[in-house]
Every structure is written in structure tokens, then in C-alpha cells.
Amino acid sequence: MEYVTKFFGRIGHVTLEFLAQVGRIADLTWQTAYWIAVAPFKGKGLRWKSTVEQMVRIGYESIPIVCLIAFFVGLIIAMQSAYQLQQFGATIYVADMTAVSITRELSPLLTAIVISGRSGSAITAEIGTMKVSEEIDALQTMGINPIQFLVVPKTLAMLVMLPTLTIMTNFVGIFGGYLISMATLDLTSARYIMQTMNALQFGDLAGSLVKSFFFALIISKIGAYEGFNVVGGAEGVGKSTTRSVVSSIFLIIVADVFFTALFFSTF
Amino acid sequence: MAETIVEVKDLVVRYGTRTVLNGVNLAVKKGESLAILGKSGCGKSTLLRHMIGLSKPKSGQILIRGKDISEMDEDEKIEVLKKMGMLFQSAALFNSMTIGDNVALPLREHTELEESTIKIMTNMKLDMVGLSGFDGFRPSEISGGMKKRAGLARALAMDPEILFCDEPSAGLDPVVAAGIDKLILSLKKAFKMTIVAVTHEMASVKIIADRIAMMHEGKILAIGSMEELRGMGHPVIEQFFNREPDDEEIDRQRYLMA
Numbered sequence: 001m002e003y004v005t006k007f008f009g010r011i012g013h014v015t016l017e018f019l020a021q022v023g024r025i026a027d028l029t030w031q032t033a034y035w036i037a038v039a040p041f042k043g044k045g046l047r048w049k050s051t052v053e054q055m056v057r058i059g060y061e062s063i064p065i066v067c068l069i070a071f072f073v074g075l076i077i078a079m080q081s082a083y084q085l086q087q088f089g090a091t092i093y094v095a096d097m098t099a100v101s102i103t104r105e106l107s108p109l110l111t112a113i114v115i116s117g118r119s120g121s122a123i124t125a126e127i128g129t130m131k132v133s134e135e136i137d138a139l140q141t142m143g144i145n146p147i148q149f150l151v152v153p154k155t156l157a158m159l160v161m162l163p164t165l166t167i168m169t170n171f172v173g174i175f176g177g178y179l180i181s182m183a184t185l186d187l188t189s190a191r192y193i194m195q196t197m198n199a200l201q202f203g204d205l206a207g208s209l210v211k212s213f214f215f216a217l218i219i220s221k222i223g224a225y226e227g228f229n230v231v232g233g234a235e236g237v238g239k240s241t242t243r244s245v246v247s248s249i250f251l252i253i254v255a256d257v258f259f260t261a262l263f264f265s266t267f
Numbered sequence: 268m269a270e271t272i273v274e275v276k277d278l279v280v281r282y283g284t285r286t287v288l289n290g291v292n293l294a295v296k297k298g299e300s301l302a303i304l305g306k307s308g309c310g311k312s313t314l315l316r317h318m319i320g321l322s323k324p325k326s327g328q329i330l331i332r333g334k335d336i337s338e339m340d341e342d343e344k345i346e347v348l349k350k351m352g353m354l355f356q357s358a359a360l361f362n363s364m365t366i367g368d369n370v371a372l373p374l375r376e377h378t379e380l381e382e383s384t385i386k387i388m389t390n391m392k393l394d395m396v397g398l399s400g401f402d403g404f405r406p407s408e409i410s411g412g413m414k415k416r417a418g419l420a421r422a423l424a425m426d427p428e429i430l431f432c433d434e435p436s437a438g439l440d441p442v443v444a445a446g447i448d449k450l451i452l453s454l455k456k457a458f459k460m461t462i463v464a465v466t467h468e469m470a471s472v473k474i475i476a477d478r479i480a481m482m483h484e485g486k487i488l489a490i491g492s493m494e495e496l497r498g499m500g501h502p503v504i505e506q507f508f509n510r511e512p513d514d515e516e517i518d519r520q521r522y523l524m525a
Contacts, residue, residue: 134359138421141319141431142373143348145341 025225028147029217032155032224035148050153058119058154059161063168065118066111070169073106074098074176082185091185095192096199098177103204104264107169109256112215115162116248120223123154124244127227128237136228146228155220162216163209170208207263214259215252222248269296270332272429272461273318278327280313280485287313289485291327295429300455300462302472305482306507311465312356312433314482318463319353319431320344349377352422356434358414360406366393366417367402373424392420396450412443419450430454432464436471448474469508481507 040046081097127150130136139146174196181187226244230236273295280288288310295301303311316322317329320336329336331347339347360369371389374380380388393399396416406414415435422430435451436444448471455462455475464475472479472493479496481488483503489496496504505511 130361133362134355134357135361137316137321138353138355138359138361140321141348141351141353142376142421143345144372144376 025221028151028225028228029221031147032151032221035145035152036156039148044148046156047149047153050149051156054153054157055161057122058115058157059165062115062118062161062165066114066165066169067172069110069114070102070107070173071176073110074102074173074178075180077101077106077173078177078180079184082181086185091181092187092191092195094177094181094185095187095195098181099174099196099199100204102173102177103170103200103208105256105260107173108166108208108211108215109252111166111169112162112212112219112252113249115158115165115216116219116252117245119158120219120248121241121245123220123223124227124230124241125237126150127224128230128240131228131230132233132237147224151220151224154224155217158216158220159213162219163212166208166212167205170205203263207259210263211256211259214255218251218255219248222251269298271295272297272332273463274328274330274333275314275318276328276330278314278317278324278329280310280317280322280324280326287485288317291482291485291487293480293487293490295461295463297428297461298459299477300452300464300475301478301480302476303463303465303480303482304467304472304507305488307467309482310485311467311482315431315433315463315465319351320348345377349373349425350428352425352427352430354415354418354422354430354432354435356437358406358418360414360417360421362406364405365402366398366404366406366409366420369406369417370402370421370424373421377425388424389420392423393417395423395454396420412439412447415439415443415447416450419447419454423454426458427460429461429463432462432466434466434468435464435475436466436468441470444468444471445474451475469510 035044036046078094078098081094082091085091085093085097127136130150136146139149178189178192178196181192182189223244226240226247230240271294273293275291275293278288278291279286291310291314293314303314305311313322317324320329323337334343334347336344336347360366361372364372367386367389370392371385374385374388378385389402390399393402396419398413398416398420401409401413401417406417409417430451432451436447439447451462451464452475454460462475464471466472466475476493478490478492480490481496481504488503489499489501491499497508
């Protein structure tokens with residue numbers, strides 16, 4: 001009986017803790033939304049200089065790595081598709097396969113995962129280190145809201161740059177598929193491009209951008225939340241950073257399932 | 268009689284089952300310098316965090332000029348905080364900014380001053396704490412004592428009425444520590460600031476404090492001048508003033524020596 005009580009007690013404790021965390025993340029998101037959408041109309045402007053700096057860090061500096069990954073993924077998808085489709089003499093559909101899978105799924109997902117590892121972890125580490133060294137307390141004692149000062153520029157930059165990078169990786173991924181097809185398949189450039197354009201619909205690109213917008217929200221919110229919740233010193237920063245990346249990637253994939261079901265399900 | 272500028276009423280703070288502050292009552296008069304003294308872990312820093320609004324009391328009140336800080340809206344609280352300066356134990360300088368930008372930050376956030384004016388004011392504050400010429404340095408490029416001075420310059424940026432200091436001379440060598448203490452005292456005299464300093468360093472207390480609030484086990488044990496506290500003959504105060512170790516500590520040392 002004691003074990004049963006302990007078991008259900010543990011489940012209850014974990015559930016309550018999970019719900020409390022969801023509540024705190026929702027509160028952080030709400031406060032960020034207030035500082036972005038409401039506060040500027042009350043004379044509390046956005047920190048544009050800091051936002052642009054974050055855009056450079058999150059977006060511009062990530063271009064080489066996300067493009068390289070997208071290029072290789074494009075190559076892989078094209079090679080895998082060609083391998084299967086040539087059995088049916090349908091290699092022209094490599095263009096469709098590459099374009100659709102890159103645009104709908106792989107580009108937003110992989111870009112978000114790379115940015116989560118690169119910039120989400122940096123957000124947690126920066127805010128966490130500031131918390132450990134009392135810099136967050138210092139901001140508060142100066143009457144400066146840490147969410148306005150730290151979270152809003154990072155969130156805005158993420159919301160702008162992740163969809164931008166996703167558009168970029170869409171093109172690079174498709175270009176990777178195009179290159180390998182031109183090199184290995186008996187297809188003309190014009191035919192491949194025409195086939196790609198016919199395969200893609202506006203909804204594919206729109207879905208890709210909607211996904212990346214929500215992925216950006218997940219990365220910035222989880223990154224900031226874990227940063228503010230650092231406990232202890234350097235070890236605590238390390239633990240929170242790991243938790244931030246793992247939670248972000250998990251939630252990105254869960255959100256991807258949701259959006260794929262919403263936009264592309266057959267049921 | 269001087270006006271009460273900060274008042275703590277029946278403050279109780281608990282972390283889980285542990286009571287850290289157990290009904291603290293304290294009044295800080297305008298223009299005085301009050302040292303909050305006590306052993307490590309007696310609740311001094313927790314009391315200070317509540318006084319500057321970093322933590323919200325679950326029971327009791329913190330009144331700034333008669334108004335409860337936890338009931339203020341965001342704008343009211345900012346106005347109150349603008350008149351307060353805080354020197355942190357670790358200085359808490361922003362490592363991503365230069366010393367100059369650290370000091371300029373409150374001015375940039377809370378005033379409409381031109382950048383050239385902010386630069387002049389920043390240099391004035393740095394000069395005041397003996398750091399003129401260091402505005403372009405990063406916190407990682409200066410010593411611990413200089414960081415404290417820079418933290419003090421930042422705390423003074425908005426010309427506060429009240430300066431809160433958490434262990435102002437902790438971790439510094441006696442010469443640098445005395446320099447920081449004397450600097451705080453001279454600023455208090457020059458600008459008629461109210462000072463609240465949390466410390467366990469008797470040398471600092473002698474230099475800075477007009478009055479001492481002696482804390483013990485989450486309560487204010489006694490308040491008064493150093494002479495008044497000495498005259499009370501309370502064993503805890505005597506032990507603290509005479510730097511005598513606890514009985515448990517003596518037993519532990521005997522055990523180690525045996």
C-alpha cells in the first residue's frame with residue numbers, strides 16, 4: 001500500500017511541477033508579448049540596437065552552418081530519392097521529392113535544431129551567467145526590467161531571423177538536390193527547375209514559415225526560461241544550458257508533428 | 268526628528284520549513300548610516316533583498332517613505348528605485364559592457380540626456396570613486412577593489428537618496444577595504460545620503476555606521492550606536508564584538524587537535 005501511495009504521490013508531484021513550469025513559461029511569454037506589443041504604445045520603446053546585434057548573432061553568424069547543412073541534406077534527399085525512383089524510371093520526380101520534403105519539413109526543422117543548439121544554448125548561458133553573477137538583480141535594482149532588457153531583443157531577433165534562415169535554407173537545400181541531379185541523372189536543368197516549381201505550392205512555403213515562427217518562439221522562450229532558472233554556479237549554468245537545448249529540440253519536434261497534422265494530414 | 272525613509276514591519280521570510288526572518292522590524296532615518304550586522308546565515312542579505320524590492324515579502328511590509336513597495340505598480344516602483352543605489356557584494360558589473368557603459372546604463376535608461384552629457388556625468392562619477400580614465404576598460408580587466416568602486420559609481424549614477432551596500436568591503440585586502448569604507452563615508456557626508464550597509468566586518472562598521480542593527484537567528488536583537496550595543500552586555504553581541512568562536516566551533520577545534 002505504501003508503494004502505491006508513493007507511486008501516485010510521485011506522479012502527482014511530477015504533474016504539478018510540470019504544470020507549474022508550463023505556467024511560468026506562459027507567464028514569460030505573456031510578459032514578452034506585453035513588452036513587444038503593448039509597452040511601445042506607453043512610451044517604453046523597443047531596444048532596436050540590441051535587437052539588431054542579436055539578429056547578427058542569431059541570424060547572420062549562423063548562415064554558413066545552416067546553409068552547409070541544408071546543402072548536404074538536399075544532396076542526401078536527392079540521392080536517396082533517385083535510388084528509389086530510378087527503379088520505376090521516374091527520376092524526374094527527384095525534383096518534387098527534394099523540393100517538397102525540404103520546404104515542408106527538413107528546412108524548418110533542421111534550421112530550428114541548429115539554431116537551438118547554437119543560439120538557444122547561448123541565450124540560456126548568457127542569462128544564466130548574469131543571474132549567477134547578480135547582474136539580473138543589478139538590473140532590477142536599477143529599475144530596468146530584465147525581460148524588456150534581455151529577453152525582448154533576443155525574441156524579436158529570433159522571430160525575424162529563424163524564418164529568414166528557413167527561406168534561405170529552402171533555396172540552398174533545393175539547390176543541393178539540383179546539383180546532384182544534374183551531375184548524376186539524365187535531366188536537363190530547365191526541366192528540373194520547371195518540375196520543382198510545379199511541385200511547390202504557396203502553402204508549402206507558408207507552412208514552412210509558420211512552423212519556423214513557432215520554433216523561434218520555442219527556442220527563445222525555453223532559452224530565456226532556463227537562463228532565469230539557473231540555480232548554483234557554473235555547474236548550474238551548464239545543466240540549464242543542456243536542459244534548454246534538449247527541451248527546445250523535443251518541443252520543436254512535438255510542434256512539428258502538430259503543424260504537419262494541421263497543414264498536411266490526410267485524415 | 269529625522270524622517271523615516273525605509274521601514275520594515277513584521278517581516279517574516281520562510282524558505283520551505285526554514286524560517287530565515289522571523290518578524291523583523293526596522294526603521295531607517297533619513298541621512299543616517301545604518302549597519303546591519305550579524306553572523307553569516309542570520310538573514311542580513313535576505314533582509315536587504317526585501318528592502319530593495321528584489322524579493323516580495325509573503326508576510327510583513329517594506330515601506331519606502333510610508334508606501335508599501337510590494338503594492339506599488341511598475342512605474343511607481345521604478346520611480347522609487349531611481350532614488351536608490353545598490354552596491355552588490357560581487358559588484359555585479361555587466362561583463363559584456365565597459366566600465367563607462369555600466370555607469371551610464373541607468374542614465375541611458377531613465378533620462379532623456381544627450382549622449383555627450385551622459386559621458387560627462389559618467390566620467391564625473393568615475394572620478395568621484397577614483398576611477399577616472401578607466402571608462403573604456405572591461406570588468407574582467409580591473410581588480411576586485413576597482414570593481415567595487417565601479418559598482419559604487421554605477422550605484423551613484425542617478426544621485427540616489429539611499430545607498431544600500433551588501434558587504435561593501437568583503438573579499439578585499441584591509442587597505443583597499445578601508446579605502447572603500449572611507450569612500451562610502453565621504454560620499455554620505457558630501458551628498459547627505461542615507462546608507463544601509465549589510466556587513467559582518469567590524470572594521471567597516473566602525474568607519475561607516477551611525478547606528479547598528481544587530482541580527483541574530485532571523486531577528487533584530489538590538490539597535491543602537493556601537494557604545495550602546497556594547498553597554499547592553501548581551502552575550503551574543505559581546506561574542507560578536509570580541510570575535511569569540513561558538514562553543515560548537517571550540518569543540519570541533521578541540522576534536523581536531525586531539
